[in-house]
Amino acid sequence: MVRQRIEIKKIDNVTSRQVTFSKRRRGLFKKARELSTLCDAEIALIVFSSTGRLFDYSSSSMGQVIERHNQQTENLIQLNQPSLELQLDNSASAIAIKEVEEKTLELRRLRGEELHGLSLEELKKLEKTLEGGISRVLKTKSEVFEKEIAALKRKMGSDIGQTQEQGQSSDQSIITTTTNGSSAAAPPPRDYDSSDTSLKLG
Amino acid sequence: MVRQRIEIKKIDNVTSRQVTFSKRRRGLFKKARELSTLCDAEIALIVFSSTGRLFDYSSSSMGQVIERHNQQTENLIQLNQPSLELQLDNSASAIAIKEVEEKTLELRRLRGEELHGLSLEELKKLEKTLEGGISRVLKTKSEVFEKEIAALKRKMGSDIGQTQEQGQSSDQSIITTTTNGSSAAAPPPRDYDSSDTSLKLG
């Protein structure tokens, strides 16, 4: 945005990521407040930093806005009426269920299924999304390929007698294609500072 | 903010309030998306316009963010003890949320994001999926296009009669009307604001 325009992708450097987060978060909340005031809109904004800190804002009451959101989204699916008690507190569940449906449909459409009834405009948008995806996938593929080739060359040059294999995911990627002989490119690049408090399934 | 600085208070004029709402809403959602991407933050944003239209965005899953927010704030409030039913409901919620996470990841990868760490094999699979999707989307697009053209031609033929090659005394409203009519079967219009969902109140 300044001095130099930045690309919108995850900032690698942890420090500058935190600085940017702090600045932009303030800006975002300010914009939200302004929109609410100027246009009489009801707004809820929830932000979790990557370290798990919570920031939130609501023009009225967080619960109220969420409840309203819940009511609108609930109408889109047939929820089996759980119990009167539950109805009040299952907003997250209802929303999640609806989200699964939405995302499932979107996935199918990206795969070229369930396209009937879509307008030309929507089809064009899909096409654009797919074009973008394929271009980035191809780019990444070349990068990975180059990296593997380089690693292979290094290995041949220095040491010819070492084989290393690490059980990664349960995916049996032994059946790789020709160029993929030494699967050196599957290191799990995980995050560093995530005191994530999200719940896990048992 | 431009031409002249405005005061942050409710805009009286209804028209300009709506225009401002539309512009600023887009800006706000864009900022939210950018913050999420740049800083790896989890964000939920809910906006109700003064007319009751809903717009929302969530970096991952709305239900998940709300649930996480609830958990954090729950500690501050005295909650009536969770009943057995609620616990069951939470696990259902957790399952749904996990599904949302999985589908979200897959969607992002199809869009060419979050590709790091994927093996060549997985990238090839993605590419194949995308190729298939785009081919079917293109096919459907041509079909829809042909259909609309055909409908248009039929309409013009019956309205104007046949072999009226040169007597172009017919007014343009016919063309306009038929054009609109042919697309009347299009699905309900959505607000094109990325992943925002909009609804109307009764």
Added chain:
DNA sequence: GTAACTATATATAATCG
């Protein structure tokens, strides 16, 4: 209603203290 088009106001990345 809306789709550009500016001229400015803001936001903010990089830098400095």
Added chain:
DNA sequence: TCGATTATATATAGTTA
């Protein structure tokens, strides 16, 4: 690690078509 500064990139109020 911060706050302050500054040079640019963005956002957008007012306007026009």
